[in-house]
Amino acid sequence: MKTEALTVELADRSYPIHFSESLVSLKQCVRSLREAGRAVRVISDARVLDAQPDYLSQAGFKREEILSLPAGEPTKSIQYFDECLRFLASQAVNRDGALFAFGGGVIGDLTGFVAASYLRGIDFYQIPSTLLSMVDSSVGGKTGINLPEGKNLVGAFWQPKGVFIDVNLLKSLPKREFAAGMAEVIKTGMLADASLFEKLESLDGLQPESAELPDIIRRCCAIKASVVAADEKETAGSGGRALLNLGHTFAHAIENVAGYGDYLHGEAVGIGLHLATRLSTALGCIADKDVERVVRVCKTYRLPTVLESELPIGQLMAAMQRDKKNRAGKLRFVTMDAIGTAVTREDVDSELVRAIWKEAGAL
Template structure:
């Protein structure tokens, strides 16, 4: 495929991320799979299919091969996971089936878990359609669904065979969704690349038509690919893949307590990045002057830095206790030793975190 490519290095499970993709180029991929006697199926959602009504047909997929699910975070549930499995089983899909995710992070996470589970594992491909999924969730192999008790509590590591990024798909993305994706972009600058952070500061905004966007997407993928290659299954005693969760301990608690859908994931992450910066200052890891700098950048991309709904501190703290990063019942956070360098921190007093929540508007 004649596209710019980045490889996620995972030994025998290494796979490419293709940039500058189009439906026409994808058609060649689908044709090659069919020629190898692989069947193909697609999981997408109603909003994506309405925004891109002809894309999958142009890429060589047939209507009968496509499952359309409702849009939104609530789709990452046991109910729709079961529905997707039944879709494959009812069509007698076998182990030679290649499953494509055509959508944002929700569809990618759900479809990936379906691929990991059906017949104990079938080939999986990602075609991300949102900025958030292009720079983050489509890369790295984390798949799963939510439970009422918390986000991503059920899932598996299941690496895709390839990721196909077509930045033109972002042209139909609602401004709120695009802004939500920018939270993950900002996160990469804060956790691993101060030059990316400075570059974002210097930009006069960013939108789907910006010439800067493809380079920004690629840089985010490079950062994540390297971290995933070093710690694929988040088993490092400190640092490692957990660093990608900068701001997410706060964000997941917000989503869980507010109810999935009240905040877009990226909006919760934006607030989480602000609060993780405050935590880093409280731990004397970074200077207080970094708080307004981070806050300015988040606001520059029209993202929230404080809670916009009434949430209770006791509920937020309880949700944090269920975070997957915790060790031995102790809260474990990702903070920063300096802006552009993330670290893991644990043994933090609850009172410190409670104060940060209250300053963010929690009751």
């Protein structure tokens, strides 16, 4: 694996993603901030802190600088957004303070939005502890929280100052969480890198200790960094950053209707990838055999491809209407012209979408 940092190229807001000896780099970062007289604070969740009790202290953080929150998707809410803001305000953290996110996608998204909002914006850093956050959510500056009406409906684009990826953190990650992260790895291959997808097909699964994993994580980060650099705030008329949402229009609807927490985000994405592939075949864009390939890969990495219980199609369609990718009242999907080549489209008939939901077990 390459050891040098990867840079997310955003002109004066460019930042490094550290892969090798990331704990050493993190420790140096914290020391430099302290030497400059800047306050440092951390937002994490109880599960990560229990699994990695010494990590933050090794990096140079003090216990009183850490806010511990409950684990799980419900924490990505207005309630805990408020708690985080008050944590910073009660300790009189100034505009030169720096906030660190230590956890998975929930903590990273929440912390980033807190940093974007507190005192109209303070610096923040990502220390992703899950596979999903390492390959996807920690990179790119999308921050936010959920509402009962839908996922990520409130938030801001706020880029981190740095990302510290330590694959050793994955050794304490529950198997279900690791599998959920693989959904974003598979998604990356499907939308932008056929060779990555083929690599995943060739393996008999992955584990935190797998020799192939560091290079796969780096490749996913490189692809996302490139997409973000070209379309940071998802303003492209077609394609662009929206392509990173392959499978997510279906996935977010599942999470919303099932209730946040019933499915891990990556589990819903696994189903969404299957359905996005079915939609692509129904539109005549790719071959039927590609559906079999996607299903096979998802199952290899222990991801669901159909609903575990029946969900009402009407509610799923209504949730899709609230998807933030939509334009001019039209549903906007990401489909594929080939494995490794994704496109956005707005000309999908709603009855076709309903039929695909039925194939997934909706009623």
